[in-house]
Amino acid sequence: MSVGIVGSGISGLHLALRLQQRGVPVTVYSEHDIDGLRTGRPRNFPARFGRTQQRERELGVFEWDFADAQVRHWAVTAHAADAGLPLEFVAGLRPPSSVVDFRIYLPSLLSAYVDRGGELVTGDHAVEDLAARHDLLVVANGNRSVRRLFPADPDRSPYTTPQRVLCAGIYHGITEEVPHALDIHFLPGAGEILRLPFYSPAGRADVLAFEAVPGGPLEAVAHVDADADPAGFRRQVLDLVAAYAPTLRERVDTGAFTLTGPGELAQGAITPVVRRGWARLDDGRCALAIGDAWITNDPLTAQGANLGSHTAFALADLITDAEGPFDEAFCRAASARLWEHARHVVEWSNAFLAPPPPHVAGLFGRAAADKRIADAFVSRFNDPVAMWRTLSSPEGVAAFVADCEAAAPAPVGAQGG
Template sequence: MSRVGVVGSGISGLQLALRLQQLGVEATVYSDVGLDGLKDGRPRNFPARFGPTQQRERELGVFDWDFPDAQVHHWEVSMHAGGPRPLEFLAALRPPSSVVDFRIYLPHLLSAFVDRGGELMIGDHAVEDLAPRHDLLVVANGNRMVRRLFPADPERSPYSAPQRVLCAGYYFGIAEDVPHSVDIHFLPGAGEILKLPFVSPAGRVDVLAVEAIPGGPLEPVCHLDARADPAAFHRALLELVATHTPRLRERIDTGEFSLTAPGELAQGALTPVVRRGWARLDDGTCALAVGDAWITNDPLTAQGANLGSHTAFALADLVAAHDGPFDEEFCRGASARLWEHARHVVEWSNAFLGEPPPHVRGLFARAAADRRVADAFVSGFGDPVSMWRTLSTPDGAAAFLARCEQQPVPPADPATAPHG
């Protein structure tokens, strides 16, 4: 029986370990922290897990959030394109995405792995020390010690600096226009402002997120210290929302608006990067990179967790089917196979960080006028490979629109009637 070591307890590492368990492959998870550690600390990200990821979780027997407050059913999208009014549309996301804080999600997965007989090793482990214990070592965390093993691949990493500065937190006091919906406001030249429901350790709350283009008008609020002066931080954030997304501001109760608790805020910036997918260790063995050790995407297209899940399952299948040594040839080949899917996600995510080309603006305009286009566009976020084929070229967008126009016009959805 093969023995696989998995370094990291994020979604990639834990889904990989659980899938290997199912396939009869012995796996050991190496984590910096245990269950309590995964439950503690600030929110690090706000992942939306689309339908294919949820289906994989059901296959693993770990999907536990099939209720409306943990779901997003609609997107309200606006793009300020320079005219008197922004392009706007409301679209159904089918199937709905799942929105659960990783401080809830990751302990759930790790508990399932351990309860099923999986081995968990907690502590600070050097990758080189772990390799002799296993037939294959997979690194799924992105700490600095690990990054030196997997340097950036310049051919696949077009950016050398962050493209967005992030300020996102959990808030009280934001009303919904449409139940269980996400607001996404594209502000060309400035960045994006998003509102989305989420299940946090405090229960059902809302995320308000600012993705600021460095040097643009949204950036200053991303550097404010919310702990030092909460009132000033909240005031500045409300002023920003009022200036750039006044309709969203109308739904915020000034008296109720606040972070759900001190520290429930993520601020910072990351540089989108693709690292080498495998590394040769000092003893001549090789290690594979997945998850944050391999690819960091900007969170705007919500693909990080979904790519991590897809990669975990694909790699588990490759490992279980392999009859031979897990040597450099295997690692090189496995990484190439995983890239066949991942490259579409990376290219699509990176494209969203730039100024939208004319054919994408045209698609937004059609979505604002035709619900069939809007629903298909939003639901396509669960299939990033197809979406990149759609958005990467004018011909792809034209073919997408033609397919939409062949569909019957859907009846009105009573769930989308504004509430207020």
């Protein structure tokens, strides 16, 4: 048996390392070598929750178990559509999420794979040329050259345009009210403003991100050329934070506030999409899609890296347990099995982009009043299946609240925020 993996993101590398553990010969095809993964602009700002960290421990590649690379609390502010007082709560995230720049994380994983004897081939390769070299080819790279093989699945892709326009950078000069906490401001009709601690190539820093509803007041900053006009960009960022997240603005040291370096910024728009999970190639072989080649979610629910890791481990089990050939039947069946978990992430992520229905808004109100509910809700980001079971219906929220209230006595006093 031989497996080729196209892509060196978290999905491809977790799959490669897991198959390597199982004794399956693997070749990773990457556009970049190890040093190349360390360079360039930040592409994303992933949060890896507890279950992903546990898989990394199983792989022997978890190296960031220290406070500067962790989010331990969430400080949530849900602004009211009628300009009334916002709902606010601080919740403990258990276990903490790990927040490490992929320019640190991915080279570390790829180095481990190579050091353990894994074969790495760098450069740009056509999928059709690689398939004949292996019993199974898995595509985990979502660049334009491979997307044509995996067309969008309209039944699973309700959006055809971006639902958020993103502007996120890595900054110095922001202090924390609650140590190791993520701040998120939900702004009806405008989008979201997030600040989170982040372990970057510059060390401990902060990500400040705007997730703008297209056409809303937060969008313009995503179109400012920060390299050409750094002062104008900085001024616009501070003005938006002051207007829409004033409590966060109070923690920004105007004199020290700056990007950690030139280009430490990601701007653009993402259209959530699920593509077909397999492709028939010209020679009759099939390729299987995972990761960015298969599913692109908006980053608001922070599930992308975690779904990629879960999918990689699940696929490794399917590959090693397979009794027949890795043909179209296998690819169809494998993709269907992977979707059983992935659909919960997709449906939750898509729903989170819309205004919250009454039962979800009510849950935020209960979280603001009861820390047991707040802690349990935030910690459920580690379990997207359970989270979507909770949020998808009024009955799910009612059951979740009842479980929280039955689990432990209510703390003395109101929810502290």
